[in-house]
Amino acid sequence: MKFGILVNEGPFTHQASDSAYQFTKAAIEKGHEIVRVFFYHDGVNNSNKLADPPSDDRNLVKLWSDLAAEHGVELIVCVAAAMRRGINDDLLAAGFKISGLGQLVEAGIIGDRLVTFGD
């Protein structure tokens, strides 16, 4: 099955980003296709390479980057939501790209399911 993933909350404060990451990883391991992961609202903060949690905590930003490197998962950050929150190309962790909301709509069109992770 083809999944589009929408992440609406930032990392660390909410479980949503962790759940989205775990779902995406599990779907790939089960042989499903991820059309793309789209980051909206505070979800754009998942792409901030300056995130530096304590060493005994999971680093969700790095986990997303690793997933993109290993499986070619497309990680798209909404430009309008990112600009509001001070995220730009200089701050993007590896594997993330900034693009428009059309990428979210397209994920809904192409995918068999669009799965939202939010509050």
Next chain:
Amino acid sequence: MEDFEDDEFDGPIKKFMYVNRKAPYGTVYALEGLEVVLITAAFDQDVSLVFVDDGVFQIKKDQETTGINMKNFSPIYRALEGYDVEKICAEKESLESRGLSEDDLVIPVEILSSAEISELMDAQDVIVTF
């Protein structure tokens, strides 16, 4: 609103439903959710909009926001018709429990019961809640 090229998309048309559950101010979900609705309409998709819970306050008339230093974005809902977004409904129970009626709203909506909205949801391809 951001720039987009709506004439470049030549794919299938799906039924997208946006479920607005939250008050217009206090969190950014309603405002940023509305941006997604407009972009989806620009992709010529079959868009429905539902207002439930505190989401019904998003389309309440006479919003006065200067005191909280927020832009009153409720006029944008009146522009939805121009984007061919005409399937708009509000949940009867949510309106009633908040003392609201159709006359209190900035746009005409279809007022449906929770059960009727549930049926509408069953017919969608994509449902996104903001």
